[in-house]
Amino acid sequence: MTPEFWLDRWQHGETGWHLPEINVHLQEFWPGLGLVPETLVFVPLCGKTLDLLWLASRGHGVVGVEISELGVQELFAENALEPRVTETPPFRTYAVDELRVLVGDYFDLTPAQLEGVGAVFDRASLIALPPQMRPAYAEHFKAIVPATAKSLLITLDYDQAEMSGPPFSVGRDEVQTHFGDRYSIERLASFDVIDESPGFRRRGLTALAEHVWRLEPHR
Numbered sequence: 001m002t003p004e005f006w007l008d009r010w011q012h013g014e015t016g017w018h019l020p021e022i023n024v025h026l027q028e029f030w031p032g033l034g035l036v037p038e039t040l041v042f043v044p045l046c047g048k049t050l051d052l053l054w055l056a057s058r059g060h061g062v063v064g065v066e067i068s069e070l071g072v073q074e075l076f077a078e079n080a081l082e083p084r085v086t087e088t089p090p091f092r093t094y095a096v097d098e099l100r101v102l103v104g105d106y107f108d109l110t111p112a113q114l115e116g117v118g119a120v121f122d123r124a125s126l127i128a129l130p131p132q133m134r135p136a137y138a139e140h141f142k143a144i145v146p147a148t149a150k151s152l153l154i155t156l157d158y159d160q161a162e163m164s165g166p167p168f169s170v171g172r173d174e175v176q177t178h179f180g181d182r183y184s185i186e187r188l189a190s191f192d193v194i195d196e197s198p199g200f201r202r203r204g205l206t207a208l209a210e211h212v213w214r215l216e217p218h219r
């Protein structure tokens, strides 16, 4: 999954992962993290998700990273927001009020850009990446996200032999392998979503679960 793959998807409007509404699991489970509104939230591989705006509406500062500048432009334009655009090499930053989206590669982020982050929301980020990239994603995550930050992570779980990703299947063992050294991992909920996913059924899936995980740093 090269940057070109994603840029091409954006260029051709093939953004089937994008939801026209706020993620329901975010709305249900975010309050349970018990964060104060001042908490700065990191949203990796953010696309143009409306979740950024929902988090900002709760008073959070929000920082996202997205490799497609087109996607970021659509985020602001579709929500009638006029961003300030600044050069912050190796990123270009689009910002309005307390929302900042860094245009560039997640793997170029350093701890400096995520200084002060206290929570992370990952929906369709880890599972966007193929198996061979996920260890590097997780290692980089732990290198750049402050060790005290909590996370809400949403994954899909299915028989990878039935369908090729993205989105890829990520089960409990893998979440534990990537993040268990730093976090206590609790599965908050699981949903059977195959009936809501006719597109995946057409691609061959017979069963599909969506899991919501809370990652709490070990004390």
Ligand SMILES: C[S@@+](CC[C@H](N)C(=O)[O-])C[C@H]1O[C@@H](n2cnc3c(N)ncnc32)[C@H](O)[C@@H]1O
Binding pocket: 003, 006, 007, 017, 018, 019, 044, 045, 046, 047, 048, 049, 065, 066, 067, 068, 071, 104, 105, 106, 107, 123, 124, 125, 128
């Ligand atoms: C499956 S989409 C999910 C977007 C968003 N999380 C959502 O819920 O709508 C994955 C996004 O990651 C972006 N992306 C992929 N690789 C990236 C990278 N290395 N750095 C930054 N963004 C990346 C893609 O352009 C795409 O918008």
